[in-house]
Amino acid sequence: MMMSTNWRFPRAARPLVFTALLVPGSVLGSSQLQAQAQESCPRPGTLIQDLVGPFAHVRYLADDALEGRETGTRGERCAGEYIAGVFQDLGLTGAGPDGSFFHSFQVQMGSVLGEGNNLTVEGEVLALNSAWVPFGFSTAAAVDGSLVYGGPGVSRPGSEDDVYAHLDLNGKVVVVEGADPHGAMNTMAGDPHFKASVAAGRGAAAILVLLSEGEDLPDPTAEQRPAVRIPAIAIFGAAADKVREAAKGEETVSLTAAVEPRMVEARNVAALIPGEHPTLAREVVIVGAHYDHLGFGGDGSLDPDAAEVHNGADDNASGTAALMEVARLLQQPGNRPARSVLFLAFTGEEKGLWGSAHYVNEPLLPLENTVAMLNMDMVGRLRENTLTVYGTGTAEEWPDLLADLNENQQDPFVLASIPDGFGPSDHSSFYGASIPVLMLFTNTHSDYHRPDDDFELINREGMERVSAYAAEIIGAVAGSGETEALAMTLVEGAGSPHGGGMPTDSAAPSSPGPGYGAYMGTIPDMTPQETGVRITGVREESPAEKGGLKGGDVIVEFGGREITDLYAYTYALRDHKPGDEVVVVVLRDGERISLSVVLGSR
Ligand SMILES: [Zn+2]
Numbered sequence: 001m002m003m004s005t006n007w008r009f010p011r012a013a014r015p016l017v018f019t020a021l022l023v024p025g026s027v028l029g030s031s032q033l034q035a036q037a038q039e040s041c042p043r044p045g046t047l048i049q050d051l052v053g054p055f056a057h058v059r060y061l062a063d064d065a066l067e068g069r070e071t072g073t074r075g076e077r078c079a080g081e082y083i084a085g086v087f088q089d090l091g092l093t094g095a096g097p098d099g100s101f102f103h104s105f106q107v108q109m110g111s112v113l114g115e116g117n118n119l120t121v122e123g124e125v126l127a128l129n130s131a132w133v134p135f136g137f138s139t140a141a142a143v144d145g146s147l148v149y150g151g152p153g154v155s156r157p158g159s160e161d162d163v164y165a166h167l168d169l170n171g172k173v174v175v176v177e178g179a180d181p182h183g184a185m186n187t188m189a190g191d192p193h194f195k196a197s198v199a200a201g202r203g204a205a206a207i208l209v210l211l212s213e214g215e216d217l218p219d220p221t222a223e224q225r226p227a228v229r230i231p232a233i234a235i236f237g238a239a240a241d242k243v244r245e246a247a248k249g250e251e252t253v254s255l256t257a258a259v260e261p262r263m264v265e266a267r268n269v270a271a272l273i274p275g276e277h278p279t280l281a282r283e284v285v286i287v288g289a290h291y292d293h294l295g296f297g298g299d300g301s302l303d304p305d306a307a308e309v310h311n312g313a314d315d316n317a318s319g320t321a322a323l324m325e326v327a328r329l330l331q332q333p334g335n336r337p338a339r340s341v342l343f344l345a346f347t348g349e350e351k352g353l354w355g356s357a358h359y360v361n362e363p364l365l366p367l368e369n370t371v372a373m374l375n376m377d378m379v380g381r382l383r384e385n386t387l388t389v390y391g392t393g394t395a396e397e398w399p400d401l402l403a404d405l406n407e408n409q410q411d412p413f414v415l416a417s418i419p420d421g422f423g424p425s426d427h428s429s430f431y432g433a434s435i436p437v438l439m440l441f442t443n444t445h446s447d448y449h450r451p452d453d454d455f456e457l458i459n460r461e462g463m464e465r466v467s468a469y470a471a472e473i474i475g476a477v478a479g480s481g482e483t484e485a486l487a488m489t490l491v492e493g494a495g496s497p498h499g500g501g502m503p504t505d506s507a508a509p510s511s512p513g514p515g516y517g518a519y520m521g522t523i524p525d526m527t528p529q530e531t532g533v534r535i536t537g538v539r540e541e542s543p544a545e546k547g548g549l550k551g552g553d554v555i556v557e558f559g560g561r562e563i564t565d566l567y568a569y570t571y572a573l574r575d576h577k578p579g580d581e582v583v584v585v586v587l588r589d590g591e592r593i594s595l596s597v598v599l600g601s602r
Helices: 017-022 030-040 044-048 054-061 064-069 074-089 162-166 192-201 238-248 313-330 354-361 398-407 427-431 460-478 543-547 566-574
Strands: 102-113 118-121 132-134 141-149 173-177 206-210 232-235 252-257 259-273 284-290 340-346 370-376 386-390 414-418 437-441 522-524 533-538 554-558 581-588 591-598
Touching: 044 054, 054 064, 054 074, 054 313, 054 460, 064 074, 074 259, 074 313, 074 340, 102 132, 102 354, 118 238, 141 206, 141 238, 173 192, 173 238, 192 206, 192 232, 206 238, 206 252, 232 238, 232 252, 259 313, 259 354, 284 313, 284 354, 284 427, 284 460, 313 340, 313 370, 313 460, 340 354, 340 460, 354 427, 370 427, 370 460, 398 414, 398 460, 427 437, 437 460, 533 543, 543 591, 554 566
Parallel strands: 141 173, 173 206, 206 232, 284 340, 284 370, 370 437, 386 414
Antiparallel strands: 102 259, 118 252, 132 232, 141 252, 259 340, 386 437, 522 533, 533 554, 554 581, 581 591
8 A cells, every 4th residue: 555755865776686687678588587587586385385375475475585575676576476377377367468467567766877977066076976966856968057055945935034935046056955944854845856846947957955964865776756857966075065155156067967767667467367258258347456565665664764674464465365366266166257357466556556557558458348446455454353445435336235245254344435436555546547446455554664564464364354255246246156247337526536645644745735744653544433533553652652642542633623534634743843742632432532742753
């Protein structure tokens, strides 16, 4: 499940052998790549041993050896090989353009420095990599012109230090301080990508960002954010003072930024069970789950300083395992579907739904023949028998179908339904293409987007039950066995596209306007509440824990502001600074309790 990225410099992605091999025009054909992958990938048997069922798949995908399966890395490639192998063994056919099990596309994973990088200030040539380096989001271009000093490089209308608002940047090379003027961490006011976009928007020819002592040097190869329209350069060490003075003196500068996008191959895995019905077989039901995760952390990690394997057992090895289990169940005699069923294991979900967006843009089967899409994301930590279902409002038939099938379960779930067709995962891409969708989810937990999301914590029995329930939903829509294929009636407008991204309690900058990075440490419960935000727990040593909040509390007021839902909570938090003391009112066992919390910083 995706989370809005925060504005930290991205940690160095781990360019691995494979990356080089994937550059377009490389000499190795796909079979050789496959052979190499198989060679360097852990053999399933060694990890799975005698495990069976969906948990066996989790055991393989979430092993350290898969290195957190970040898109474009060896770990992701091995995971893709494994999933394709399982589908092949189950007798599904490859649905890829060439009959293979892969639906490939190119993604930019950072940039590499080209030839000819140069920076000369007041006639002095500054040394690349020891005094400066282009950001990975820089445009490749040469500029000659004069410098202008822009101070913090952000304008805060009405605040005393708003020199920037009145500066003419047109055609100039603007020099700005990298850090947040208030010393806050992870804010937009401390983000060079944001400052470069603003400078470009104000007609600057280029931007030089002065990094303060101890600030991370940018790693172009790890840059994931889109390129800005001007050269953007980081200056550090003693050179920063020199350039600051030169800018205040409006001295001359000549620069060449040579950066090239680093393209790598990313792959969705695609497998088909052809429908048996003479006409309905032309129609298709899609089942999906993303198999990529966060690799060694960095962007998206809730433990950004831990450069460790983020195993992603629940997120989303569990959904991928359930996907393969649904295929196995539908391949059982008597279960063959009338409509065709397409199984898609997406990559790039954590990067921003890249794989599902690619599918919708370049579908393998006509979208107009696609009657519904079922997504599974984080189905491995069933608690209190509660299963959350997103998208129940996207087709008229969903509520009754889900209730009927649930009733027939040996141990019916407590279903928590969210009508919204848009949400923090791949089903959003399909609802955006006017296809009825569902997403199954067993809720967040304290290991979400951390290295500790490990296979030992998976609720095996819960995952098997969710897989069986999913197979029945697909069976009902595709018409398998005796069941008639269900006519689906799309309902538009169930939720807004802007609902994407999982709101977090760290003032995610996904919400417009600068945040201050204030932090609480609560774990929000994503199931709908009448009002307020229910929390499933608090993080150890966090401001929320110190303030006395507990799992089960429902936050109804924050700093004097009424809290109706997660977004109200995120926005309220965003307007507070680390160190602020706020009164938080919670409902606990029906009683309103006021607690005082001193906010931390992420
Ligand atoms: Zn995720």
